[in-house]
Amino acid sequence: AQKITQTQPGMFVQEKEAVTLDCTYDTSDQSYGLFWYKQPSSGEMIFLIYQGSYDEQNATEGRYSLNFQKARKSANLVISASQLGDSAMYFCAAAINDMRFGAGTRLTVKP
Amino acid sequence: DAMVIQNPRYQVTQFGKPVTLSCSQTLNHNVMYWYQQKSSQAPKLLFHYYDKDFNNEADTPDNFQSRRPNTSFCFLDIRSPGLGDAAMYLCATSRLRSNPGQGSSFYNEQFFGPGTRLTVL
Numbered sequence: 001a002q003k004i005t006q007t008q009p010g011m012f013v014q015e016k017e018a019v020t021l022d023c024t025y026d027t028s029d030q031s032y033g034l035f036w037y038k039q040p041s042s043g044e045m046i047f048l049i050y051q052g053s054y055d056e057q058n059a060t061e062g063r064y065s066l067n068f069q070k071a072r073k074s075a076n077l078v079i080s081a082s083q084l085g086d087s088a089m090y091f092c093a094a095a096i097n098d099m100r101f102g103a104g105t106r107l108t109v110k111p
Numbered sequence: 112d113a114m115v116i117q118n119p120r121y122q123v124t125q126f127g128k129p130v131t132l133s134c135s136q137t138l139n140h141n142v143m144y145w146y147q148q149k150s151s152q153a154p155k156l157l158f159h160y161y162d163k164d165f166n167n168e169a170d171t172p173d174n175f176q177s178r179r180p181n182t183s184f185c186f187l188d189i190r191s192p193g194l195g196d197a198a199m200y201l202c203a204t205s206r207l208r209s210n211p212g213q214g215s216s217f218y219n220e221q222f223f224g225p226g227t228r229l230t231v232l
Binding site (some may be wrong): 015033035037043044045046047050091095098100101102103104 | 135144151153154155156159166168199201203205219220221223225226228
């Protein structure tokens with residue numbers, strides 16, 4: 001079964017700066033999807049960005065970009081120009097036969 | 112707007128008293144999931160349906176059952192809730208994605224409902 005690792009339990013970033021949240025995964029499958037979700041304190045899970053294992057370009061969605069390094073099995077999320085509203089839990093997930101989530105990183109944006 | 116709806120948002124039950132949580136979707140997705148999320152932890156997949164095909168995670172306790180009577184609805188039944196079952200229960204939906212030319216498929220991004228927070232007294 002695939003395993004998703006997020007090594008940063010908590011991260012702090014200054015408002016307007018960029019921050020990178022780390023994610024590595026372990027799978028022997030060649031075909032899979034990688035996702036990042038944001039979970040504010042209100043509890044809803046918000047989809048941010050998706051990367052397919054065969055996509056050659058790194059995914060970008062507004063201020064979010066995914067730094068995909070297939071050989072290293074890493075899928076780091078980069079948030080540019082952090083805003084106070086970005087403070088939340090961030091989960092990395094991988095989808096093959098099902099969806100597995102990492103333990104999450106709590107991001108705090110400081111004014 | 113197309114969405115995933117969970118009822119109720121908050122559920123209180125007594126130790127050992129059966130409880131049912133419901134989820135409905137207007138996205139017409141063929142896959143529906145149930146997750147359990149305890150405080151400060153990642154969501155843990157309990158089971159999912161691909162159409163009517165039920166897939167149970169190996170470590171999901173027998174105390175948890177699920178029903179999907181049609182495409183739009185999915186239910187989570189907890190037969191005898193214990194104190195350790197107090198958690199947020201998240202329902203999600205997705206569509207199966209095929210990789211063109213690769214002969215493989217996997218699940219697309221999931222859309223989550225707002226969750227039901229279960230308290231066991």
